[in-house]
Amino acid sequence: MSDPDQIDDPFYNFEHFFELSPDLLCIASFEGYFKRINPAVSKLLGYSDEELRSRPISEFVYEEDREMTRISRESILRMSTPLVNFENRYQTKTGGIVWLSWTSMPVEKEQLIYAVAKNISSEKKIEAVRNEHLANLTKINKDLKQLSYTTSHDLRSPVNNLISLFSLLDASMIKDEETLKTIELLKTSAENLSEVLNHSVDALIQKDKLQIKIEELDLLETLNTVLLSINSIIRNSKATVNTDFSVFDKINFNRAYLESIYLNLITNSLKYARPGLAPIITISARITNGIKQLTIADNGMGIDLEKVQDKIFGLNQKFHDHIDSKGIGLYLVYNHITNLNGRIDIKSKVNEGTEFIISFKTKEAGL
Numbered sequence: 001m002s003d004p005d006q007i008d009d010p011f012y013n014f015e016h017f018f019e020l021s022p023d024l025l026c027i028a029s030f031e032g033y034f035k036r037i038n039p040a041v042s043k044l045l046g047y048s049d050e051e052l053r054s055r056p057i058s059e060f061v062y063e064e065d066r067e068m069t070r071i072s073r074e075s076i077l078r079m080s081t082p083l084v085n086f087e088n089r090y091q092t093k094t095g096g097i098v099w100l101s102w103t104s105m106p107v108e109k110e111q112l113i114y115a116v117a118k119n120i121s122s123e124k125k126i127e128a129v130r131n132e133h134l135a136n137l138t139k140i141n142k143d144l145k146q147l148s149y150t151t152s153h154d155l156r157s158p159v160n161n162l163i164s165l166f167s168l169l170d171a172s173m174i175k176d177e178e179t180l181k182t183i184e185l186l187k188t189s190a191e192n193l194s195e196v197l198n199h200s201v202d203a204l205i206q207k208d209k210l211q212i213k214i215e216e217l218d219l220l221e222t223l224n225t226v227l228l229s230i231n232s233i234i235r236n237s238k239a240t241v242n243t244d245f246s247v248f249d250k251i252n253f254n255r256a257y258l259e260s261i262y263l264n265l266i267t268n269s270l271k272y273a274r275p276g277l278a279p280i281i282t283i284s285a286r287i288t289n290g291i292k293q294l295t296i297a298d299n300g301m302g303i304d305l306e307k308v309q310d311k312i313f314g315l316n317q318k319f320h321d322h323i324d325s326k327g328i329g330l331y332l333v334y335n336h337i338t339n340l341n342g343r344i345d346i347k348s349k350v351n352e353g354t355e356f357i358i359s360f361k362t363k364e365a366g367l
Contacts, residue, residue, distance in 0.1 A: 024117035032056050046093035062089035062097055071275045076106050084236040099124040138335060163190050212254050219245050226262040237270045239279040247285050248292060251360055257336035264329035265356055269298035297355035303348040312346060
């Protein structure tokens, strides 16, 4: 039976809340040990309270995430700022892996960190399956279109060669009427086949254009839509986004494609920011040799292009050890741009940042 004095104590209810919360509630020392945890922590990880408090927290973090976790922990201690929506993996006592999303607040005076974590393992599994399906469907669709183009295009060469051979025949040297008729029929059939192949390629190109809606888009307006959707991530990263659309501020493009390009390149800049350095992202429009270009640059970790130049836009290619890297974003960005006959280039140096240059299809070609 509860102590009546405890029930009258207003802090007793808070204690009850701590014990019953389904979220993981933790108090940790600046030295990296759990000082207090609620039952949800032990239940999820499978360790007793004594086991969790007697070993450094880093030992429970999944090995691949330890370095990233260490850097983030040192950062919040150094700057005395809260850490919001930080995701990493922990390993349970039975060897399982669980994804946790943390919100942590350091209190310098107490030399303690107060933290709350949510188990997001289910969401991560769904996200992984969805990304895999999306990437596979995109690749299959692209491969099928490429096969159709290649087949129609490559068949035209031998057919045209056959037509050229007929033109080399000297009909005056052939006296047999049946042979002449047969040759004429073969020539007509070859010409008809060439025309069918030409129409097939034209139809494929036209079908692609009809499936992708092109409209005039305001670059800043579209960007703001994306920035609003990731506002909390930008704010928590202390990132600065600078824009300059003074050269031109509108482009004929597909809205979903442009939003996806913005989203993937900006979140990459946030994801691969240099530790201890607030991200600065600069997005600007320019015209080079008559071609409209959109540039997205950052001051992040950068990429060693000499090692990965040929793989940069490939499917499932990853160039950093960030746990949230799937190797899909740049692949999708590349396909969005090239599907509309544009081009994307990259400039990057390790620890000096990255710049993506998107060259849009020329006005004469419809964009």
